[in-house]
Amino acid sequence: MKYRQLTKEQFESLHHEFAQFLATQKIDVNEWNNIKETNPKLAEEELNLFSDLVWEDVLSKIEYLEHFSKNSINLFKTEEESISRIVVQVHKEVDLLSKEGYEWLLKNPKDDSVEYFKGNKEYQTNRNEELFDLIEKGSQISKGELFEYFNRLTS
Template sequence: MKYRQLTKEQFESLHREFAQFLASQSIDVNEWNQIKQEKPHVAEEEMNIFSDIVWDDVLKRTEYLEHFSSNSINLFKCEDKKIYRIVIQINNDSINLMESKGYQWLLKNSLDSTVDILQGNKIYQRERNAEIFDLIEKGSNISKGELYEYFKGLITAS
């Protein structure tokens, strides 16, 4: 398995797609139920293959990631060969970026002396999707990139 198996909730939300996946292998509902009962290891393998297909599709389309903690934000732009990163570090214990109030404070005070903004980039050390998946497993969320582009604009303007 390349990534990890989808959760029960993810399988439920992709019920139709999973049924189509099974149908593409000439497995109907009755046969699937029989496989689950009599050959759970085969059912598990089918679920793993489907999970990898879904993850590959999601990851290849992922352009931006965000990871929040109470005093920092890591923003990633995922291109084909390189990943770009902007780190926003708040050096003020009274600001909590995990709360709306703290997040709003940051947007209004991005150039405050207690805000450090760093940037960098690197060529992927492993396959692109594997590195993005690793960031997601460590708590990053896929985003549309508005926050990354906002801070990129601030850095460029400085």
């Protein structure tokens, strides 16, 4: 397995897609129920294969990621061969995880307590695997508004 198995909730939300996946392998609902009962190892392999396909599709479409902590925000813009990163670091008693702290930053982006770092690096392994690792560490997929805002502000 390349990534991780989808959660029960994720499988439930993708029920129709999973049924189509099984159908491409000529497995109908009765046969699937039989496989689950008589060959749980094969059933697990099918779930893992489907999970990898879903993750691969999702990861290949990601353009931006963001990760918030109490005093910093990591913003990522993904390209085919490299990833750009903007780190927004606040050296003040401001909690960026709170609505008030986040709003303070947006109103005071040039405050002396706010520091910016920018960088770009080529992927060390595989693009999607590196993005998956960022997600597993707490990053969220975003539309990129914050990245582009801070990129303009720091250019």
